[in-house]
Amino acid sequence: MASIQDVANLAQVSTATVSHVLNDTAYVSPRLRDRVLRAVRQLGYQPNALARSLRTKQTKTIGIVIPDITNPFFPAVVRGAEDVLSSRGYTLIIGNSDNDVEKEAQYYRTFAARRVDGILFIISASTHAPDFLRGHDAKNTPIVYVDRSYRGATGDVVLADNERGAYEAVSHLIKTGRKHIGIITGPQVLRNAMLRLEGYRQALLEYEVELSQDLVREGQFDEESGYLQAGLLLNSKSRPDAVFVSNALMTMGCLRALTERRVRVPEEIALVSFDDLEWFAYTSPSITAVAQPAYELGARGAEVLLKRITGELTGPYRRLALRTSLIVRTSTAPVQCENTTF
Amino acid sequence: MASIQDVANLAQVSTATVSHVLNDTAYVSPRLRDRVLRAVRQLGYQPNALARSLRTKQTKTIGIVIPDITNPFFPAVVRGAEDVLSSRGYTLIIGNSDNDVEKEAQYYRTFAARRVDGILFIISASTHAPDFLRGHDAKNTPIVYVDRSYRGATGDVVLADNERGAYEAVSHLIKTGRKHIGIITGPQVLRNAMLRLEGYRQALLEYEVELSQDLVREGQFDEESGYLQAGLLLNSKSRPDAVFVSNALMTMGCLRALTERRVRVPEEIALVSFDDLEWFAYTSPSITAVAQPAYELGARGAEVLLKRITGELTGPYRRLALRTSLIVRTSTAPVQCENTTF
DNA sequence: ATGAAAGCGCTAACAG
DNA sequence: CTGTTAGCGCTTTCAT
Numbered sequence: 001m002a003s004i005q006d007v008a009n010l011a012q013v014s015t016a017t018v019s020h021v022l023n024d025t026a027y028v029s030p031r032l033r034d035r036v037l038r039a040v041r042q043l044g045y046q047p048n049a050l051a052r053s054l055r056t057k058q059t060k061t062i063g064i065v066i067p068d069i070t071n072p073f074f075p076a077v078v079r080g081a082e083d084v085l086s087s088r089g090y091t092l093i094i095g096n097s098d099n100d101v102e103k104e105a106q107y108y109r110t111f112a113a114r115r116v117d118g119i120l121f122i123i124s125a126s127t128h129a130p131d132f133l134r135g136h137d138a139k140n141t142p143i144v145y146v147d148r149s150y151r152g153a154t155g156d157v158v159l160a161d162n163e164r165g166a167y168e169a170v171s172h173l174i175k176t177g178r179k180h181i182g183i184i185t186g187p188q189v190l191r192n193a194m195l196r197l198e199g200y201r202q203a204l205l206e207y208e209v210e211l212s213q214d215l216v217r218e219g220q221f222d223e224e225s226g227y228l229q230a231g232l233l234l235n236s237k238s239r240p241d242a243v244f245v246s247n248a249l250m251t252m253g254c255l256r257a258l259t260e261r262r263v264r265v266p267e268e269i270a271l272v273s274f275d276d277l278e279w280f281a282y283t284s285p286s287i288t289a290v291a292q293p294a295y296e297l298g299a300r301g302a303e304v305l306l307k308r309i310t311g312e313l314t315g316p317y318r319r320l321a322l323r324t325s326l327i328v329r330t331s332t333a334p335v336q337c338e339n340t341t342f
Numbered sequence: 343m344a345s346i347q348d349v350a351n352l353a354q355v356s357t358a359t360v361s362h363v364l365n366d367t368a369y370v371s372p373r374l375r376d377r378v379l380r381a382v383r384q385l386g387y388q389p390n391a392l393a394r395s396l397r398t399k400q401t402k403t404i405g406i407v408i409p410d411i412t413n414p415f416f417p418a419v420v421r422g423a424e425d426v427l428s429s430r431g432y433t434l435i436i437g438n439s440d441n442d443v444e445k446e447a448q449y450y451r452t453f454a455a456r457r458v459d460g461i462l463f464i465i466s467a468s469t470h471a472p473d474f475l476r477g478h479d480a481k482n483t484p485i486v487y488v489d490r491s492y493r494g495a496t497g498d499v500v501l502a503d504n505e506r507g508a509y510e511a512v513s514h515l516i517k518t519g520r521k522h523i524g525i526i527t528g529p530q531v532l533r534n535a536m537l538r539l540e541g542y543r544q545a546l547l548e549y550e551v552e553l554s555q556d557l558v559r560e561g562q563f564d565e566e567s568g569y570l571q572a573g574l575l576l577n578s579k580s581r582p583d584a585v586f587v588s589n590a591l592m593t594m595g596c597l598r599a600l601t602e603r604r605v606r607v608p609e610e611i612a613l614v615s616f617d618d619l620e621w622f623a624y625t626s627p628s629i630t631a632v633a634q635p636a637y638e639l640g641a642r643g644a645e646v647l648l649k650r651i652t653g654e655l656t657g658p659y660r661r662l663a664l665r666t667s668l669i670v671r672t673s674t675a676p677v678q679c680e681n682t683t684f
Numbered sequence: 685a686t687g688a689a690a691g692c693g694c695t696a697a698c699a700g
Numbered sequence: 701c702t703g704t705t706a707g708c709g710c711t712t713t714c715a716t
Contacts, residue, residue, distance in 0.1 A: 001457075001479075001482070003708090003709055003710085004709060004710060004711095005709075005710095013686080013687085014686065014687045014688075015687090015688095015709085015710075015711090016686070016687055016688080016689095016711080016712080017685090017686060017687075019710070019711060019712085020685095020686085020711095023711080025711085025712085026685080026686090027685065028685070028686080029685065029686085032685085032686080044477060046451065046454050046455050047455060047709085047710075048396070048455070048457060048708085048709050048710070049455040049456045049457070050392050050395050050396045050401070050456070050457060050708090050709080050710090051396055051692090051708070051709035051710040051711090052709080052710055052711075053392050053692095053710090054390070054392045054393055054396055054691095054692050054693065054694090054708090054709080054710075055691080055692050055709080055710050055711050055712085056692090056710085056711070057692075059392070061435075068421075069411075069417040069420055069421050069424070070417050070418060070421050072414060072417075074417075075411040075412050075414075075416075075417045076412060078411055078436075079410075079411050079412050079438065082411070082436070082437070082438055083438075086437065091435055091437075091452055091456065092435065092436055092437075093403075093433055093434065093435045093436075094420075094424070094434055094435075094436050095424070095428065095433075095434075096421065096424055096425075096428075106428075109388065110433055112388050113388050113389060113390070113391040114391045114392070114433070115343075115390060115391070115392060135386060137343075140343070252624065255624060277621065279619065279620075279621035279624070279625070282594065282597060282621070282625055283621070283624055283625055283626070284625070284626050345692090345693055345694085346693060346694060346695095347693075347694095355702075355703085356702065356703045356704075357693090357694075357695090357703090357704095358695080358696080358702070358703060358704075358705090359701090359702060359703075361694070361695060361696085362695095362701095362702085365695080367695085367696085368701080368702085369701065370701075370702080371701065371702085374701090374702080389693085389694075390692090390693050390694070392692090392693080392694090393692070393693035393694040393695090393708090394693080394694055394695075395694090395708095396692090396693080396694075396695095396708045396709065396710090397693085397694050397695045397696085397707080397708050398694085398695070398696095398708090399708075685716100686715100686716085687714100687715085687716085688713105688714090688715080688716100689712100689713095689714090689715105690711105690712090690713085690714105691710100691711095691712100692709105692710090692711090693708105694707100694708090695706105695707095695708090696705100696706095696707100697704105697705090697706085698703100698704085698705090698706105699702100699703085699704080699705105700701100700702090700703085700704100
């Protein structure tokens with residue numbers, strides 16, 4: 001592949017001149033300018049980004065690590081990030097951590113070796129900063145934590161307003177006539193999971209509905225535990241008339257439990273999921289859900305990161321909480337029939 | 343960030359020695375070796391991948407362009423690719439083309455500038471090679487076409503066996519008692535779409551079921567056209583007792599049409615989708631589908647690419663067709679009731 | 685307005 | 701065995 005030297009030779013100018021016309025970094029007479037451009041075209045010259053980066057000390061590259069690209073929530077945030085990044089001339093390199101801190105560390109090191117200009121991190125489940133970030137030089141390569149963070153995170157944070165989202169979901173349940181509302185929470189070591197539970201509590205408090213510990217069940221954010229905890233909820237003596245499930249995977253498990261037991265939704269039990277999946281609109285009944293602003297999370301995260309990189313944003317780390325939106329579907333339809341029965 | 347020179351100074355050796363111990367490229371006495379390693383640790387030295395690549399002329403980077411990471415099929419192939427790539431020390435850079443040739447060209451240029459070692463391409467809808475690939479130097483940076491290709495593609499090809507998958511789906515429909523089988527095809531400029539139609543034809547031929555042109559409707563692989571064509575199929579005088587839909591998006595549209603018209607599935611009409619989505623198991627009825635080996639497509643694609651890069655594979659381009667699998671669910675349950683009715 | 689040359693951080697001959 | 705050194709391809713003073 002042709003180098004800048006080849007172009008210079010062909011155009012009969014110095015490499016400096018070539019560089020100047022390509023980067024518009026100094027005035028070059030139309031005559032030479034034209035010769036350079038012609039040579040560039042003739043050779044199909046494509047500047048070597050590696051050499052340029054080595055020299056300029058910026059790679060125009062952002063690294064992103066996500067738990068699993070196969071979980072539909074993450075592609076949406078990646079997409080948001082990629083859109084703003086590519087429009088600003090940045091390239092995205094990606095890694096799947098599988099919620100494994102060791103893999104996270106691995107990608108972190110790769111990113112460091114490649115001298116990425118910044119990092120977008122959707123960290124794996126954890127409450128405190130992992131070791132590999134201890135010595136991180138946030139000045140040189142800023143990090144933005146997306147969707148999740150831990151206290152004392154050394155970077156800006158962009159996430160969904162978990163508490164408010166949960167609050168709205170449970171309020172909705174109450175307003176549609178449910179009084180006996182169960183919750184399947186996420187693992188309480190995760191801040192997100194805690195906040196969703198907190199939103200649930202707030203709603204009950206606000207509407208003066210009594211909170212029963214029997215109706216609070218801790219899941220693990222996976223399908224299996226959703227199935228399990230839903231089963232326990234259904235078998236308990238105080239069977240709820242509504243369930244708020246803290247994420248989509250557990251909702252799928254819950255659905256399975258419901259189907260197996262032939263529980264009628266929404267007549268016997270209403271259902272709200274935190275996290276919306278496209279197909280929740282296609283099940284019967286369709287499922288009411290709290291939609292997270294996944295795309296925006298990625299886009300805003302990338303914007304903040306870029307601002308840190310350019311120095312447009314400085315000072316203490318920011319924390320952005322993006323609003324969720326409640327998508328009301330039939331799984332929480334008001335129980336009309338029962339009223340008319342009386 | 344510390345450079346190899348810093349390490350050399352601290353360890354009181356030459357940079358060559360440092361390089362040698364780090365890359366295990368020559369025997370170094372235990373004494374020096376130890377001093378080097380100590381210095382590396384002390385400085386938290388991380389070799390600069392850019393400088394290394396500039397010198398060695400390999401970046402250990404693969405570029406992948408996909409239409410849209412938001413479509414669940416593609417993350418699965420990306421995941422497959424990423425798994426094999428990262429296990430071999432390669433890094434993945436990603437781009438979304440939105441089926442736009444201009445964006446594809448854009449990413450292609452970026453990849454070229456970054457001197458990626460190879461490219462994984464899920465091309466946008468097209469029958470022939472786009473201009474930007476005309477002058478591609480396949481010797482230097484191999485391309486593997488995944489899932490789709492065009493004739494005369496200058497690279498290996500790894501895709502699903504579309505024809506066979508369609509054949510099996512339609513055969514299944516016939517075996518479960520349907521005789522009047524409609525198809526919603528994809529745009530017939532796409533090879534994949536053509537092959538799926540061909541599989542449909544083969545199955546009818548094989549089982550001596552007459553093919554009626556009324557029952558062949560061309561969609562555009564999007565939700566809307568699925569809805570539209572399903573509607574036409576349902577309204578036609580010769581209403582089918584089964585429909586084979588050529589991709590998942592159109593299946594969603596078809597579902598919508600079916601639901602609106604309160605058509606009972608599978609009693610009135612059986613349904614098979616080419617492309618399986620996770621949630622097809624959760625609808626009622628659950629949906630029979632041809633599952634594509636998405637993960638394997640990515641993984642095998644990456645493997646072939648790596649073999650080209652290492653020179654382990656040479657000569658004429660290979661073409662790999664991976665088998666699909668038919669997931670039988672309730673949308674194609676045999677129509678028992680009707681039989682007993684007689 | 686243009687060019688010479690240094691140097692980014694690393695690897696790989698080559699010498700010794 | 702270890703060190704010297706010449707680049708890889710580019711940008712950027714600094715002269716002219």
